[in-house]
Amino acid sequence: METAPRGLGKGDGPAAARAGAKDGPRLSVGFILTRRFTLCAFANFVDVLRLAADEGDRSRPVLCRWQVLSATMEPVRSSSGLAVTPDARFGDPAMFDYIVVVGGLIDEVERLDPAAIAFLRRAAAAGVPLVGVCTGSFVLHAAGLMQGYRACVSWFHRDDFLDRFDGLEPVADRIFVVDRDRLTCSGGVSAAHLAAFLVDRHVGRAAARKSLSIMIIDEAHEADRPQPAPEDLRTTDPLVRRALGLMRETMAAPLAVGDVAARLGVSRRRLERHFRATLGLTPHDAARRVRLAEAKRLLAATPRSVTDIAAETGFSDASHLIRVFRAEEGVTPEVWRRTLVAPAAG
Numbered sequence: 001m002e003t004a005p006r007g008l009g010k011g012d013g014p015a016a017a018r019a020g021a022k023d024g025p026r027l028s029v030g031f032i033l034t035r036r037f038t039l040c041a042f043a044n045f046v047d048v049l050r051l052a053a054d055e056g057d058r059s060r061p062v063l064c065r066w067q068v069l070s071a072t073m074e075p076v077r078s079s080s081g082l083a084v085t086p087d088a089r090f091g092d093p094a095m096f097d098y099i100v101v102v103g104g105l106i107d108e109v110e111r112l113d114p115a116a117i118a119f120l121r122r123a124a125a126a127g128v129p130l131v132g133v134c135t136g137s138f139v140l141h142a143a144g145l146m147q148g149y150r151a152c153v154s155w156f157h158r159d160d161f162l163d164r165f166d167g168l169e170p171v172a173d174r175i176f177v178v179d180r181d182r183l184t185c186s187g188g189v190s191a192a193h194l195a196a197f198l199v200d201r202h203v204g205r206a207a208a209r210k211s212l213s214i215m216i217i218d219e220a221h222e223a224d225r226p227q228p229a230p231e232d233l234r235t236t237d238p239l240v241r242r243a244l245g246l247m248r249e250t251m252a253a254p255l256a257v258g259d260v261a262a263r264l265g266v267s268r269r270r271l272e273r274h275f276r277a278t279l280g281l282t283p284h285d286a287a288r289r290v291r292l293a294e295a296k297r298l299l300a301a302t303p304r305s306v307t308d309i310a311a312e313t314g315f316s317d318a319s320h321l322i323r324v325f326r327a328e329e330g331v332t333p334e335v336w337r338r339t340l341v342a343p344a345a346g
Contacts, residue, residue: 011255022263027054027202030096032116033086037104038134039078041191044215048195051211052203063203067096067244071115079104090115093123096185102191105136106160110142117143127181131194134187141165145182152177154186156245163234172253176223191223233286237278239264243271247287251294254314257283292328295321299337306333 009072011016025257029049046066051057053064062315067087075083075316093099099120103109124130124145132140137151138161152160158172174187176194185194192215200208200220213221233244243260251259255263261271261281291313310321327331 016177020246023059023067025063026095027062027198028042028098029066029198030093030099031066031068032070032112032120033068033084033098034100034103034139034238035040035074035108036079036100037102038187039080039082041076041104041187042084042102042193044189044194045102045195047215048192048199048208048211048338051214052207053197057214063207069114069119071119076171079330084337093119093128094126096123096129097202098129098130099123100131100133101136101139102133103137103139103187103321106135106138106157107130109138110163112139112142122146129181129183130186132182132184133191133194137161137170138164138185140182140184146168147184148231150179150184151182152175154188174223175221175293192217194346197223227283233279233289235278237274239266239271239274242279243283244286244290245273247290248294251314252293252312252326254287254291260287288324292324293324296305296336297332299333300340309333 007125009066009271029048031046049066050059050061054060054062059296068076068084069088069090070086071090073086073089075085077083101120120130120140122179130140131144132138132146132151134204135157137146138157139155141151141161141164151161151168152174153170153172158170159218161168161170165220171184172186174186175190176197178197183194185191192212194269196208196212198218199211208220212218235241243262246255246260256266257271261268264271271283275281275286279286281289286330295309295313295315298304298312304312305318306321307318310316312316313321315324322332325331325336329336331339
């Protein structure tokens with residue numbers, strides 16, 4: 001008979017045993033930080049645990065405990081330049097209910113310390129659920145620990161995942177995925193929602209809601225909540241992918257096509273040729289689609305005015321956005337927004 005994976009049930013494993021002891025933590029998490037990890041994803045996950053662990057905002061590790069683990073105890077530098085000093089060396093992974101790998105910059109995925117990989121494999125062998133945050137899912141795959149499991153990745157890294165792992169289709173339209181004893185999330189705020197999912201199951205729903213409320217996150221999101229995604233411009237062409245990434249990064253102050261080409265170290269003609277061959281669009285048209293897709297996302301997800309959204313997405317003014325939007329959708333942005341809320345109101 002199959003049993004629930006340890007750590008995922010309300011009454012499974014050492015978490016339940018500790019909960020039976022007076023003042024024992026109900027949830028214990030060990031963190032492994034990759035070089036140049038994403039600080040906000042780590043902080044969001046830890047702060048949910050911290051706020052759920054004690055009464056008020058006293059931050060004592062009473063109901064939850066957490067440690068950053070490493071082989072060397074040397075500080076680990078994040079992608080922002082700030083460093084975190086580990087709390088303990090790798091030991092017995094069964095001391096923890098979950099081992100969480102926090103990834104970051106894609107170029108660092110294959111550089112995880114071999115001792116960390118060995119520790120993760122020991123954890124898997126011991127039945128300790130493994131969690132990949134941000135590009136932590138890449139690390140788990142590279143360590144051979146995700147065969148037969150679904151993995152959640154950010155839409156921003158979906159193509160990178162496909163490049164590295166042949167034949168594997170990542171989940172890029174959900175904020176996190178729970179597949180038996182493997183849990184993965186796209187990073188950012190989704191790390192808080194995944195942590196709240198664990199707190200809900202081990203400490204209680206009230207504790208999870210308290211954490212998110214203090215962090216000014218309106219409500220807990222379920223795993224199947226869609227990721228905020230960009231326009232559907234998918235390509236395997238490395239040059240076009242880099243150009244699209246640059247267009248998204250400079251959306252508020254769009255670059256001219258010649259400036260995009262110069263930033264990428266290629267001629268304008270070469271850039272245009274690649275865009276036509278892979279997307280059937282000019283770089284200018286692709287950039288407009290990128291900006292329009294972000295405008296739609298902001299219209300759907302926020303109460304911001306059309307004027308503010310136009311400024312944020314690189315349109316010269318509200319009239320410019322309205323003109324482009326109407327040409328694409330047949331209606332103005334405000335009418336389009338009202339059609340989204342009308343079914344809910346009815």
